[in-house]
Amino acid sequence: MKYELYYWPHIQGRGEYVRLTLEEGEADYVDVARLPEAEGGGRPAVARLLQDAANTHPPYAPPLLKAGKQMISHTANILRFLGPRLNLVPKAAAMQTYAHGVQLTMTDFVREAHDVHHPIANSLYYEDQKTEALRRSGHFRNERLTKFLSYFETVIARGSGKYMLGKSLSYVDLSMFQVMASLNYAFPKAMAGLADKTVRLRTLHDLVAARPRIARYVASSAxxxxxxxxxxxxxxELDG
Amino acid sequence: MKYELYYWPHIQGRGEYVRLTLEEGEADYVDVARLPEAEGGGRPAVARLLQDAANTHPPYAPPLLKAGKQMISHTANILRFLGPRLNLVPKAAAMQTYAHGVQLTMTDFVREAHDVHHPIANSLYYEDQKTEALRRSGHFRNERLTKFLSYFETVIARGSGKYMLGKSLSYVDLSMFQVMASLNYAFPKAMAGLADKTVRLRTLHDLVAARPRIARYVASSAxxxxxxxxxxxxxxELDG
Incomplete structure (x- = not known):
């Protein structure tokens, strides 16, 4: 199966969660919007898909994954679909449902982390909602960041290994790596303050970063x- | 299968999306936290489940559904699980994946609608973030409400019937009913202004409301x- 990923080409964004799974799973895929516009890529490729009036199953927003005739929307839904196909989730249905629940908690967290700098409206610049962002950021760091990371740390601690689902790597770990990497970039001071409480998560980040396919991908221009x-x-100013 | 729903007992909340599907599907279930505390119910029943240190698959937040030994978290994940078991989603895997994507878009929308009155922090009272809420509400009504409802209207229009997935009722319709009912309550003026653009959604709301099991449930004390x-x-003041 050759997959086509559609996502805005200029940022990592939510598409990166899908890319990490496609890369680790050695999937055959095209990151369509990263192709030149002259070759059918760029932002217009995403816009065309969103606006295709002939689509009887319209999507709301990217990332979108095309798999043959099927088009799948929402990061967590795409990963749930890819997991078993790329051997990046256990085979048992109950484990796949649990994995999806943990992934959806990550979805919620990423949204909250995003809204720290955009608490009023996506349509406004950060500079136009900076006062509100400053106020939100304190609550985010002291309440939400702490609570969510404590939960994810517990997910590893309660399992039977170093990974989110126990002894073997899954797409949930690849996403957790991306969450940790993003937090280390955006909130270095807050994350340093939480180092003692995120030992398992930091170990997991490093385990994922050291995997040959992930290391090669992260070092690449993609x-x-x-x-x-x-x-x-x-x-x-949002990091305290 | 006898199901157990765990959700905070004093509001409809996200638990209501699960209840509507359990009711329409004639599932055998107990709404555990609605039982008296002396019978193992109330808020402590939810708290116990969240804090159970013996759980190797810890959940982050309710709603939670227990199905035998399995515990499922996240509204959309629970509905994805229940859909095929209660004949409330088509049998084809691709349709179930599409249905889940639409449901996850509803999840995102409900979160945005919630954050209108809580743009800074869940831990603060509304009155303590009212200035920010007022500012956010204008963007919500004019940009987000319009965009999301236009999308959901398109989902019906592109299909082959009056329902979200075409000719037959699914759990996605039950959730869309709950979204519309909630919006009519919270944003009556904004919704009246969108009446011409939400003809299919308003018809769907009425179709669901008229179903005997839903009508009986909505009229009940539950x-x-x-x-x-x-x-x-x-x-x-947030309705313009």
Whole structure:
């Protein structure tokens, strides 16, 4: 199966969670919007898919994965679909349902982390909601960041190994790696303060980063840099 | 299979999306936290489950569904699990994946609608973030509400019937009913202004409301009233 990923080409964004799984799973895929516009890529490729009036199963937003005639929307839904096909989730249905629940908790967390710099509206610049962002950031760092990371740490601690689901790697670990990497970029001070409480998560981050396919991908030009256009942003004033 | 639903007992909340599917599907279930505390219910029943240190698959938050030994977290994940078991989603795997994507878009929308009255922190009262809420509400009504409802209307329009997935009822319709009912309660003026653009959604709401099991459930004492403690809240100043 040859997969086609559709996602805005200029940031890591939610597409990166899908890319990490496609890379570790050695999937045959095209990151369509990263192709030149002249070859059918770029932002117009995503826009065309979203606006295709002939699609009887319209999607709301990217990332979108095309797998043959099927088009799948939502990061966690895409990963749930890819997991068994790329051997990146246990075979038991109950484990796949549990994995999906943990992934959806990550979805919620990433949204909250994003809204730290955009608490009022996505349509406004950060600078136009900076007062509100500053106020939200304190609550995020002291309440939400702490609570979510404590939960994810517990997920590993309660299992039977170093990974989120126990002894073997799954797509949930690849996503947790991306969450930790994004947090280390956007909230370095807050993350340093939580180092003692995130020992398992930091170990997991390093285990994933050291995997040959992930290391090769992260070192490649396909891995864009973190930036202040992405989901989590390095605005020092929001890091306390 | 006898199901156990765990959700905070004093509001409809996200648990209501699960209840509507359990009711329409004529599932055998107990709404555990609605039992008296002396019978093992109440908020402590939910708290015990969240804090159970023996659980190797810890959940982050309710709603939670127990199905035998399995515990499933996240509203959309629970509905994805229940759908085929209660004949409330088509049998084809691709349709179930599409249905889940639409449901996850509803999850995102409900979160955004909630954050209108809580843009800074869940830990603060509304009154302590009212200025920010007022600012967010204009963007929500004019940008987000319009965009999401236009999408959901398109989902019906592109299909082959009056329901979200075409000719037959699914759990996605039951959730869409709950979204529309919540919006009509919380944003009556904004919704009246969108009446012409939500003809299919309003028809769907009425179709679901008229189903005998749903009508009986909504008229029962198990259906709590909407309130300003719930996900969407009737604060007139946020309705423009």
């Amino acid at each position: 891995r864009l840099a973190f930036s202040t256009h992405d989901l989590m942003r390095d605005y020092p | 259906r709590l009233a909407f309130s300003t403690h719930d996900l969407m809240r009737d604060y007139p």
